[in-house]
Amino acid sequence: MTHPILALRSALRARLTADAALVSLLGGERIWDEPPRGSDPPYLTFGEAVARDWSTGSSSGREHAFTLVAWSRQGGDAELLALLARLEELCADPALVLDGHRLVLLRVVGQETGRPDKTGLRRAVIRLAGLTEPL
Template structure:
């Protein structure tokens, strides 16, 4: 399993094990893609970009990943509340990766907005992870 996939598996496990987050999004609220008629709110794994981050002595990779929070609530409050919980759960989280070591996982930014065509609110969270 690649480090990026191991990271996604570990993130999914951490998020789905959190009772407070599951109460906000439901038991099936974490997905790999936004379905045509999704049950909202939900969290969707977005893009993952992986780059070589090796040193002279250690092999390593840097991963930039996006998590999207989708909500059909009237305002952005619900999306921002879920995004806040994601930051709490993942920023500097000591995740265990299968076959790899997580050096760091940090929240880089959160961007929120309304998707005019879909009339949904979305919060997009970017994280940076380094693995060995």
């Protein structure tokens, strides 16, 4: 069985790359675990992920906390905020099919933008929370 974090990421990646509006904002299907060397923004990366047990006496499952990170080279936040707005729409409790698991809940729990890092890139983070159960 696929690990629930990988199953959730895979299903979410499929949903995001199937969205024409998001793909247009990114200039292609630019959603990676880690960007290929030399990639120019904008693009998205999967950030940190945590899965905790939320099993009960009668069922098992995992509670997830994870992030998607949008990267930009533009001077302001406009490009990043447009990406965050579209991501929030796409992640608002979607009906995702996961390999070996059932998605019980997915919701956006926070967003933040950051100043340029040492490479000159700006970033924005969307924080997600989810619940999965094994099939």
